[in-house]
Amino acid sequence: MAKAYSPGLQIRQRVLHASRRLLPIPGDVLVKVGDRVTADQIVAQTFMPGDVTPINIANQISVAPAEVPHCMLIAEGEEVHVGDILARSNGIFGFFKSETRAKTAGTIESISHVTGQVILRGAPMPIQVCAYQAGTVKEVIPDQGVVIESEVTFLQGILGIGGEAFGTISFACENKQQPFTDDLLDESMQGKIVIGGARMTGKAVSRGIEIGVAAMISGGIDDEDLKEILGYDLGVAVTGSEHIGTTLIITEGFGDIAMADRTFNLLKEREGAKAAVNGTTQIRAGVLRPEIVIPLEHKTSPDNKTRQVNSAGILETGVPVRIIRDPYFGLLGEVGEMPTELRTLESGSLSRVLEVILDSGEIVIVPRANVELIEG
């Protein structure tokens, strides 16, 4: 067998890319098919039912739960303001009445005669979805959202922190091997997507947050630095909801590791362009990798290299790969021979292996599971 499947990160200079922008619950779509949209334009919105506050009226006015409906001064479905009297007990012979007031505003959703509990629902919360990717509305999914399509330069990282961000591409490092340190950042980078080279230091991240950069992208990061930035040790690679003040994307992995040549050069080509990034990562079933989406200004003819984004590729002789495990972690090369028989590794395990002809010309043998394709 000379072919095998291996997942890889996508690094594409020009690709027709579509983003699905959906509401978590049904709502209104604000654009129509064919509309041109900008990255920060709101394309769909809805209202989420408000927060719920349970109030134990029976306890508060010292009556039996069954009496609560009779003591309520506000009926189900009616609005309540802070300070309104919700319920009043009958007292003894009309004296010693006790009452309770609302501490939050909302609408009375239910009054229970079994538990004496009243459910107060707060005002609906608006939820808006922006276009994220500048482009054309290709499809409207009624009540749910839209699909936006455009030709873009598309790159995936290996791990991100934080969610979506927008800005222009700006460079801090001069080459892919240069560590991304705090002294390379200045005030002019505020609101920009700043590209580094090799390891991004913890101090650089702090400085980036201080300046207010939109996102920081580099080859590697140290585990200790990430722990300090987050305030906890990242246990599973499910990220995107962090609010650290910026979005981080690591393209290669943990440690002193330079950004892949192709990634660095491609970003360099698009320096000054407007881009959208998303640090959301989910390394579980249904993998999500962080991404950098840089829309292209002009549409090209269909016969050029524009292709649909493909999530898996074929591992075969001649394709470029990155080794993703020790002892050759981070090295790049191309696939040489792919022997079919199992080989015994130094660890003693039996495994399918392949040859990698490194950029230096050296040939190394590694398990097939320990390489990933560099797609593009």
Place this chain on the structure above:
Amino acid sequence: MNSTTAKQLDPNQINVILATDCGSTTTKAILIEKIDGEYRQTFRGEAPTTVEEPAADVTVGVVNAVTEVGELAGRKLIDDNGEIIRPAQGDTGCDIYISTSSAGGGLQMMVAGVVREMSAASAKRAALGAGAIVMDTICSNDKRLPHEQIQRIRELRPDMILLAGGTDGGTQKHVVELAELIAPAKPQPRFGGTYKMPIIFAGNQEAAELVAEAFDDDVKLTTVANVRPVLEMENLAPARDAIHDLFLEHVMAHAPGYNKLISWADAPIMPTPGAVGNILQTIAEQQNINALGVDIGGATTDVFSVFNGTFNRTVSANLGMSYSISNVCASATLPMILRWVHLEMDPRELRNHIKNKMIRPTTIPQTREALVFEQAVAREALRLAYIQHKEFATTLKGVQQQRTVGDTFSQNTSGASIVDNMKLNLLVASGGVLSHAPSMNQTASMMIDAFEPEGMTVLAKDSIFMMPHLGVLAQVHPRAALQVFERDCLIYLGTCIAPRGLYRAGKTCFRYHIRSKSLEESGEMLCGEMKLFPLDENEQAVVTVEPSRGYDFGNGPGKRTEFKARGGKVGLILDARGRPLVVPTSETDHLSELNSWVEELQLYPEPALTEV
């Protein structure tokens, strides 16, 4: 065929059985055939699971895996329409087809109960026993404010909710209160759209109507018998059955291709862990033993135990060897992991390695150092999962106890763990890092270090992870399931003999005498020592041990004990490191002892010249 009922088949007419397990990443198919009157597992095939795009149909992966089995077996199992051929005729088809599934993350549930230690604990046991991952347990005394509980329910997207609380005829108020919290939270199911959230009510039966009143038409409420009808008793079966039914009717029916798979299967499709629990219970019952099984995966670790007939299962959601490896290191701490590493390693590099494995979970260790480190992490993941299991598998809490004068000095309370290492007879390992370890000695060593078995314990591993298949088979053909389990499923590693009692440097721990066809050995074990004696799979040895004062093999401290030990691929292991297992505090002593264990158990032999 109905989704929830098995076809009535005459077991004597079943000669060829096809079983699949649709996992998150791979679908594994096995063929079981009747050979000379006995059921044997004969062929195995696997293919990637196809629940996600582009195939988005689980049966595509099933057909691929089954085709591979068919090609290996020289038996045509799939017809021209891409369906499984039944019944078997000559070299074509099979008599029954069964399946389990954990694809798409398995069954994810939320559990609610009034008191955490009582009804909520029972409800959680029912959910876990049915093979679910419990995302959260909401209860009246979970120290969260009601609005925080509601917020949590809103954030979760479970496949279903199990609500329990109150004994039958007891107070109704608290369980209705819980229902009133869940209803307005309007929990959103994972599969969205037209799917109605299934809620199972298994609490005070007299409160059923009031609970029903609390919910509107957005949910599908099912009422079953109370999981805790009285404080002194648990009744988990009806809730478990309801979970299985709803899993098929709602959850699986919404997953791509499952309707077709359900119609193909001759028995209800079970969640994978539920099936594993099933076979372990069957074995423990049939052989009248206490058994413990563990399945360590990339993201989670499942522990199953049967002690004195009581079954328990726990899922440690974030203890695993790839996706969750970083969490294992965060929970266990690096020094605890490094106590199992006999080679010099740089801690900073190791921390980065761990994170790199987390973000690229499919890689495998190429070097000996990487293997040693991964196996050290596995020991800690297993140890932590086992601690969680012991804390969960307890006697019922809240039961009134009568004490006599004799109990004056006894500290026993309700809610004590029923897991007792001294009473454990069989320890079964499965999951990548244990099943695919380059040497079985490594598997045995990881199991002993993590679980610390006491007295005599037989060690085994699931050869090709076929316990799920056999769990479903046990429902339709228990005899076939047992025969295959005994002959083909388990690979016996051997027996571990270890006393309970603390390590005392330089002291004698016990004296031993071993007698078998091929062995006649006797000697003395110093504290901290391990010894391995080869003992063939088909052999048994009589082992007599005389512990020093303070050490106990099950007959009491210092009492002579005799065991009949079973052989295996590894052999007989004598372990005098003491229990609980504590490694020496001095770095030099620790390394010297660690190296002696590695050497004695022949864990990491020097690499041969041909290796890469």
